[in-house]
Amino acid sequence: MKGSINDSVKIDPDIKGARILVADDDALHRRIFADLIKNMGHNCLTVENGLEALEKIKTYGPDLIIMDVVMPGLDGYEVTRRLKEDPLSMHLPVVMVTSLSDRHSKIKGLEYGADEFLNKPVDETEFVVRIRNLLKVKRFEDYLMEHGRMLEGEVMSKAAQLERAFLKIKHGYIETIYRLTLAAEYRDKETGGHIRRMSLYCQMLARFLGLPEAQVEAIFFASTMHDVGKIGIPDSILLKPGPHTREEFEIMKTHTTIGARILHGSDSEILRIAEEIALTHHERWDGKGYPAGLRGEEIPISGRIVHISDIYDAIRSRRPYKDAIDHATACDIINNMEESFDPLILKGFNECACEFKRLFDENRDDGETPMQGLGLATG
């Protein structure tokens, strides 16, 4: 990287062919300066006053300006001030030439941004040395600016590459979560459609409740893992078609703590929320849920959102032991068990009820993979 920058910008130790603008209202001085500049091997353009100097700077693009202080109209101080205020010309070296040799005039010139002073009559040797030095400084500044621009370009292109790599990893990571979740769900009666719908219901409710978009996104992905702990429940209990005995139900309940243990201890925000959801998605607002019997706001909001969404989807879906139930009846059932839910989330559910119906209808179990439904690559 360094090599490419150094190769493209070279500092010439003996600069020739620079462009120098001379602004002086005195014709004799203009000619003297022009001759000296040409003898040094540079190009020269002369103007007679400050306004003309400001105009020509735009088209001529000088490397250095020799500026008389006393000129009709805009004087050298004012022209220098304007040049130094403009980001496009602020790096242009200005040599003030004056017959005023007093200290006050020089300090004023420096305050306005002059880089050098020469007194009239001009000492030719001093003129040559000062101009050469200033041009070297100018060339070095140009080099630094060009270097800075190239570095900026390289940083931006590296940032874009990193962003693309990050998105690729993120998609791979999310796809892995989905496929592992699906593997767990396949042991159960649940389906890919259920996972996809859960993400969409929970995303909608989280957004409706005004949660920050980063949290909405995390809940969207994390909600898919709510039942991942079922992987630890024996088939004889998990797949039993009839009602569970009391002991069997106690074992079923442990899918919450098993899931939380599987997901525990990750640095990932998605897995952190997934752990929270796995543990609390069967807790109830009235404290009668499991595993801990948490009550009200003791239950994390992610768990409360998944709880109502999971119940709606379970009521609507057909199971070996029950038929599918229509949307209106499902809403009635949910409102009849209102003590189970955070009142604010129940209100959100009722206000979004049509959307719940739409999401259910549009994401029925039809063999499509969850990845397709989420608009992510399926390979």
Ligand SMILES: [Fe+2]
């Ligand atoms: Fe569950």
Ligand SMILES: [Fe+2]
């Ligand atoms: Fe579920």
